[in-house]
Amino acid sequence: MAEEERGHVEAHHHDHHHEVAPENRDVEETGHYELMATAIRELLVEKGVVTPEQIREQLEFMDSRGPALGAEIVAKAWTDPAFRERLLDDGTAAVGELGIPMAGTELVVVENTPDTHNMIVCTLCSCYPRTILGLPPDWYKSKSYRSRAVIEPRAVLEEFGTTVADDVTVRVHDSNADMRYLVLPMQPEGTESWDAERLAGIVTRDCMVGVALPDASG
Amino acid sequence: MSAETPEERRFEVGDEVRVALSHPPGHRRTPFYIRGKTGVVERYCGAFRNPEELAYGFDGEPRRHLYRVRFRQHDIWDGYDGPEQDTLDLEIYQHWLERA
Amino acid sequence: MQRQHDMGGMPAGPVEPDSPPTKPWAKLITATVGALREKKLMTVDEMRRALEDLPSEQYDRDYFERWAEALTDLLEEKGLATHGEIASRMDEVRRRLEGGT
Incomplete structure (x- = not known):
């Protein structure tokens, strides 16, 4: 499941040029925050602060609200x-x-x-x-x-x-x-x-x- | 939620109250624009751990009474561009309130 | 003094009613904060305080970028991860992506 999450975020990274251009944003800047989100998650999981399941539950709950x-x-x-x-x-x-x-x-x-x-x-x-x-x-x-x-x-x-x-x-x-x-x-x-x-x-x-x-x- | 007894409750629905005109540094949930303004208690919301303490890693005890206070827009803003009856409600912790 | 986050009544331009979908990395940051709160490792109040205390050039960024900055500050404050650790892990992730592994 952790890999799926990472895959999701990384896949997004590759699409980035198309998504960001209309907003007139610096592509590298937003890429910066994608890297940051992945880095934080990996570090906290490795240190045992949170588990991949806990993150996944949060994402699933978020997607179930609307x-x-x-x-x-x-x-x-x-x-x-x-x-x-x-x-x-x-x-x-x-x-x-x-x-x-x-x-x-x-x-x-x-x-x-x-x-x-x-x-x-x-x-x-x-x-x-x-x-x-x-x-x-x-x-x-x-x-x-x-x-x-x-x-x-x-x-x-x-x-x-x-x-x-x-x-x-x-x-x-x-x-x-x-x-x-x-x-x-x-x-x-x-x-x-x-x-x-x-x-x-x-x-x-x-x-x-x-x-x-x-x-x-x- | 903690079982610790909150401070004594001082206001009831319908009481006229003034928000302290004070600008202490740090994390505060009383917006700048409402400080010093007078309104009427619309409802009592309950007792909650103090966000001004929680924001710095403390336990927020004792809990603070929270009130919903209703203000006339014309009492908040000089030159409010709308009818007399328009109002604004927001939540104020008891330690920011005094009797008007 | 009116602080940067306390903006009620300040002059500002028209509201832009469209809203693009939330990006996956922004959801991941939100989920990470949610998990840390769930584990009682931080409170929403601490998160708000960290946001309010950001330098204005960071506070004025996109909402989730601001959240990411505040989260890194809180992680360091709580001894959960340092800015240095996060920066070097970001380099590592970038290299991994560029290397295609």
Whole structure:
């Protein structure tokens, strides 16, 4: 398994020229970090600090997380009022029912309503509900988003194509300590008869971070 | 989680609180922009090991009470370009808070 | 003083909404940090502190490049691997790749 991991990273190294050119990056620089990641893993395994299996488990868990899990949570909340209530009351326990761990943090689910639009940011680093949504997108980790989401949230929302009316409260959540946040969007009109699976299909990652709204028109 | 008793809890939901206007060096989870600002406790989050200690390899005990505090955007930023009712929530440890 | 990582409210350009997939080496760094945390050899708080304390030319790099730099600093601090060991192992890995073995 260790060899597979190494093979994976090394194979990537050979592809590198194609991938990096459009980003206008120094090829050698990124190659530098590929070497670093491999070197660290090899050293820590040789020293017995971590085992290849422990690294593999982490990689597998990472690959098993993604916005589909969050969409399932949202769709269940839309179709199961008792679950929705539990989710808003104690997010950690409610997603635990679905077998989703919070890994030492607590989940707070914030609900969009006709009066309030919620939006999540972490200005200090990039805290994100990774066990639900997977790794955060680049924009969530960017200086632009981290700096501006708190001071001009409506302008940032516009950049995502989301306009919030002036009589609706924009509530920004700076995820700066031990809580992680998930936005429960409003279920779009006209989807009342949809089943949970179909509903999950319109819940995107960006909806659950609060920069977009579910679109049922497609 | 440790069984060590946390400090005494000082605030309740609805209390008006001010964030300390202080800029100590080191790892802090209270963003610069919120220091010195006044808001209202929105929820009590629980007691957590102190990240300011954990960051340097200490055990973070005793645990610190953590509150979710809601601020009016217009109270945070001079010239906030949005409606009066917009708000911002963030988590503040008790040792950063005083009664407003 | 407002530190480099504490950027809420700072002026910055428009948000670029596209996000390329995470590269395998970046996942490997993330997994390595995860395994070290799982074994209680480091905390997420120490990782954040190491990130915040990076020189600005390193902090301003790509997110995972920044993580790799902070991780190497923490490994040295904790006596798990030195910068020298990592650098010479990187040379070795490079030679292995170039030699095709």
